[in-house]
């Protein structure tokens with residue numbers, strides 16, 4: 001699905017030098033590269049504070065912990081997302097309230113969010129799924145009206161730009177009160193292990209988040225609040241410093257692959273190419289097709305026989321996962337989420353464009369549909 005080896009080969013010298021420097025100065029925890037990466041990333045995103053942490057799931061959990069929510073408070077999140085988004089809500093004794101998504105952008109549907117509001121609703125977590133932004137202008141207006149915190153799950157869309165109706169552009173992850181991202185190796189900005197970060201423009205929240213990620217202490221051995229231990233390794237920060245410089249180039253390469261798929265796969269009956277949101281750039285963390293008529297699994301088996309990898313993100317709505325059933329009444333069902341779980345399939349998309357390989361994938365998909 002990704003070509004991390006090909007990507008590494010091109011930046012090998014710089015990455016190796018960065019890692020070597022960590023080994024030479026043995027500052028494995030909170031070494032200089034962590035602060036340097038933090039600064040670089042703040043500048044890239046145009047955000048006041050980046051707080052690096054151990055992974056994207058921790059980022060979401062720490063963000064949620066910083067909001068002083070009470071057990072039983074409700075947090076809205078899409079039902080069509082990676083488990084981490086809702087998992088941290090439940091872990092903190094809060095109630096994930098799962099909402100539907102739109103069939104075109106796969107992001108949270110802003111049209112009937114009002115239906116989910118109760119006196120206990122305190123926050124909303126839009127997920128910028130597959131690489132493009134949820135409709136943040138509508139989400140921010142909705143949140144303001146109902147006095148909700150907005151935590152963006154930006155694990156899949158780092159580098160994407162959202163454009164407001166007045167023309168103002170912001171990077172995804174810097175629009176809500178807090179943004180979260182993951183540096184898992186296969187993410188668009190991935191390190192060589194686990195990593196994550198939290199973004200905010202709010203000084204007060206930044207102080208609190210930094211404290212929570214560090215055992216609830218501002219001063220060593222004096223603990224103000226219950227926190228956790230969540231740090232970005234110095235070695236991972238050194239890798240990320242190098243890769244951040246290439247992020248826009250990587251997004252462009254992913255777009256090139258996506259456009260090539262678009263050109264060659266559009267107009268095939270039973271197959272729908274991805275829709276690009278009007279107000280967001282797409283960084284194509286995933287290139288995801290919709291396959292109608294119950295043929296998706298058949299297509300996946302066919303591709304597997306031809307040695308073409310593909311993935312189903314995600315095969316089961318969150319509310320049908322055993323761990324989450326307790327949060328919904330029996331028979332709970334969100335129609336778009338249900339349909340997408342049966343129709344989506346993601347194709348390989350990465351930064352090392354190889355036309356021959358992509359032509360092979362395209363020709364086999366055409367064979368499946370047209371022969």
Ligand SMILES: *Cc1c(COP(=O)(O)O)cnc(C)c1O
Nearest residue numbers: 055056057082084155156182184
């Ligand atoms: C990857 C991902 C996460 C979690 O990131 P980890 O670093 O693996 O903990 C959270 N949300 C979404 C939408 C993701 O894709």
